[in-house]
Amino acid sequence: MGLDTLRRRFGRDKGGVAAVEFALVAPLMLLLYLGASEATLAITTSRKLKATVNATADLVAQDSSTNKSELAAELEIARALMQPLDSGKVKLVVSSILIDDKGQAKVDWSQAANGATARSKNSTYPLPPPLIGQTSRAFVAVEGTYDYTPLVSTGILPSMTMNETAHYSPRVANAGVPCTDCN
Numbered sequence: 001m002g003l004d005t006l007r008r009r010f011g012r013d014k015g016g017v018a019a020v021e022f023a024l025v026a027p028l029m030l031l032l033y034l035g036a037s038e039a040t041l042a043i044t045t046s047r048k049l050k051a052t053v054n055a056t057a058d059l060v061a062q063d064s065s066t067n068k069s070e071l072a073a074e075l076e077i078a079r080a081l082m083q084p085l086d087s088g089k090v091k092l093v094v095s096s097i098l099i100d101d102k103g104q105a106k107v108d109w110s111q112a113a114n115g116a117t118a119r120s121k122n123s124t125y126p127l128p129p130p131l132i133g134q135t136s137r138a139f140v141a142v143e144g145t146y147d148y149t150p151l152v153s154t155g156i157l158p159s160m161t162m163n164e165t166a167h168y169s170p171r172v173a174n175a176g177v178p179c180t181d182c183n
Helices: 003-012 015-062 066-081
Strands: 090-099 105-113 137-148 160-168
Touching: 015 066, 015 090, 015 137, 015 160, 066 090, 066 105
Parallel strands: none
Antiparallel strands: 090 105, 090 137, 137 160
């Protein structure tokens, strides 16, 4: 049997074509599926963090005054809002910010949860663009961070730290939400 004959015979044989096509396409399809799943989970995590930070700021802003135990309970609610994601990865800082008559924002008090670092009393707080230029007012700031790690290490999506911040005006008084035993 000559080389020409083998080449013609191989060219007419259609058995196994589907298997070869599948072997070529399957890895790409699997990678595409895993990438889409990871992207969806990352977006969901980001949205959940944003909702948690906003809900926490809203809860604290509704208080006429607060204390460490009330803040701890509100921060525990925030951790529960992150479920079914790993709530141990969310770090939260709740602060009461006072803007003086010169437009300088200073921290009145600050409490942290899950290994986050609270802001120092009387430290300067960077004002968000909508509050720049305002004077003699107060707001509650909640800063949240979440260390996101992809479920499958495909290299498509890296590990990342997600950050969200919410600013809410106190509902009861313009003078802020006083904390009786906070730093």
